[in-house]
Amino acid sequence: MSKETLTITDNRTGKTYEVAIKDGTIKAMDLRQITTGEDDFGIMCYDPAFTNTASCKSKITFIDGDKGILRYRGYPIEQLAEKSTYLETAYLILNGELPTQSQLNDWTHTITNHTMTHENIKKFIDGFRYDAHPMGMLISVVGALSTFYPAAKNINDAKVRRQETERLIAKMPTLAAFCYRHIMGFPFAYPDNDLSYTGNFLNMLFKMTELKYKSNPVLERALDVLFILHADHEQNCSTNAMRSVGSSQVDPYSAVAAAVAALYGPLHGGANEAVLRMLTEIGSKHNIPDFIEKVKGGSGRLMGFGHRVYKNYDPRARIIKETADQVFEVTGRNPLLDIALELEKIALEDEYFIKRKLYPNVDFYSGLIYQAMGFPVDMFPVLFAIPRTVGWLAQWEEMMQDSEQKIARPRQIYLGYDERDYVAMESRS
Numbered sequence: 001m002s003k004e005t006l007t008i009t010d011n012r013t014g015k016t017y018e019v020a021i022k023d024g025t026i027k028a029m030d031l032r033q034i035t036t037g038e039d040d041f042g043i044m045c046y047d048p049a050f051t052n053t054a055s056c057k058s059k060i061t062f063i064d065g066d067k068g069i070l071r072y073r074g075y076p077i078e079q080l081a082e083k084s085t086y087l088e089t090a091y092l093i094l095n096g097e098l099p100t101q102s103q104l105n106d107w108t109h110t111i112t113n114h115t116m117t118h119e120n121i122k123k124f125i126d127g128f129r130y131d132a133h134p135m136g137m138l139i140s141v142v143g144a145l146s147t148f149y150p151a152a153k154n155i156n157d158a159k160v161r162r163q164e165t166e167r168l169i170a171k172m173p174t175l176a177a178f179c180y181r182h183i184m185g186f187p188f189a190y191p192d193n194d195l196s197y198t199g200n201f202l203n204m205l206f207k208m209t210e211l212k213y214k215s216n217p218v219l220e221r222a223l224d225v226l227f228i229l230h231a232d233h234e235q236n237c238s239t240n241a242m243r244s245v246g247s248s249q250v251d252p253y254s255a256v257a258a259a260v261a262a263l264y265g266p267l268h269g270g271a272n273e274a275v276l277r278m279l280t281e282i283g284s285k286h287n288i289p290d291f292i293e294k295v296k297g298g299s300g301r302l303m304g305f306g307h308r309v310y311k312n313y314d315p316r317a318r319i320i321k322e323t324a325d326q327v328f329e330v331t332g333r334n335p336l337l338d339i340a341l342e343l344e345k346i347a348l349e350d351e352y353f354i355k356r357k358l359y360p361n362v363d364f365y366s367g368l369i370y371q372a373m374g375f376p377v378d379m380f381p382v383l384f385a386i387p388r389t390v391g392w393l394a395q396w397e398e399m400m401q402d403s404e405q406k407i408a409r410p411r412q413i414y415l416g417y418d419e420r421d422y423v424a425m426e427s428r429s
């Protein structure tokens with residue numbers, strides 16, 4: 001019978017070590033015993049960007065990047081996008097199981113009744129400049145919420161964690177909508193508890209003088225589907241930020257603010273914004289070949305393409321493409337769609353992209369939908385942050401219950417100077 005171990009021979013010393021293999025991994029700490037002598041610290045793994053390092057065990061999201069599979073708690077993303085709602089999916093992600101009808105009713109009621117924020121939040125938002133980027137505002141305002149809920153510090157109390165989780169999921173759309181209304185110069189619109197999660201969000205964004213806002217059901221459902229697709233994605237950059245910052249035992253508002261900051265970057269949640277800017281810059285199908293050549297020459301990237309994990313078509317991109325057709329039937333076709341379709345066709349046939357397994361990711365088409373629905377480009381990453389909040393919090397909760405987790409603190413390979421004496425100013429050259 002084969003043994004679940006790895007035998008390592010250190011050719012520096014000729015010594016052999018046997019380390020256990022579990023779940024297809026070895027423990028990095030098992031390498032520490034491999035030394036050349038007493039003064040040697042022991043072998044460490046060097047893995048900048050964690051490309052081959054598992055930082056946790058998780059039961060939430062499964063991705064098979066080569067096959068293009070994404071599942072939340074075992075359920076394929078395609079089935080959830082077709083049959084579930086965002087709030088039901090959020091419940092599933094947090095609790096591990098789909099809710100019964102009464103559990104879903106209670107959950108919906110709880111989230112709906114936590115959508116209001118303290119009035120001082122409005123004053124805080126008013127302090128931003130008219131052209132402030134909404135992600136910059138969101139980072140600050142989520143962080144600021146920790147000061148409104150000082151009890152959130154009690155992160156070792158499961159009840160407190162649960163309450164802050166509910167508050168965050170409920171308030172993110174309100175905060176996001178307030179940031180939007182500030183940029184637009186519109187008065188803030190309060191939550192309407194009669195509406196669905198996405199229906200209420202659209203209400204807080206777009207309500208003008210009407211007494212009751214009524215969203216288009218196709219657009220409301222499209223946004224709900226987009227929210228389902230963005231709800232979690234295992235150990236991505238922002239989730240890693242959430243876990244890493246959360247591992248210091250800070251309150252969840254501060255940790256979520258860090259996660260939102262990580263999401264802001266153009267290589268992560270800012271990519272959908274970058275795609276739209278790229279398509280606008282390309283301007284016409286005729287300019288695509290030149291643009292592709294520039295990318296291949298190393299000048300810029302084809303935004304919305306490529307993924308650290310997916311080396312196949314991102315399953316979310318496929319669903320978004322279908323959703324886009326439904327949205328465009330209501331809003332009219334986004335003229336940038338033709339450029340995007342042609343760009344995808346050319347890239348998928350090009351040796352450069354084939355060789356590197358670069359396929360469209362979730363961000364390639366989502367921006368086109370958001371733009372058609374009337375969102376300014378700056379708001380795109382915010383529309384990612386709202387649904388990802390449940391993923392961040394579920395991962396944080398999992399971390400809090402994992403006895404193997406400690407404060408996240410990587411090692412380094414020090415390549416700087418050895419000890420040297422301070423040089424007086426007059427002696428410096």
Ligand code: COA
Nearest residue numbers: 267268271295301302303304305306307308356361362363
């Ligand atoms: N356009 C052109 N080339 C790309 C590319 C893109 N979008 N993404 C990756 N590549 C190339 C890299 O230049 C590199 O080529 P090389 O081997 O000749 O140097 C190779 O593909 C591998 O890229 P690498 O940066 O090592 O992959 P990664 O796993 O670190 O990066 C992303 C993953 C997502 C950051 C990267 O694909 C990217 O920047 N995509 C665009 C931004 C985006 O859409 N982000 C949203 C992710 S959901």
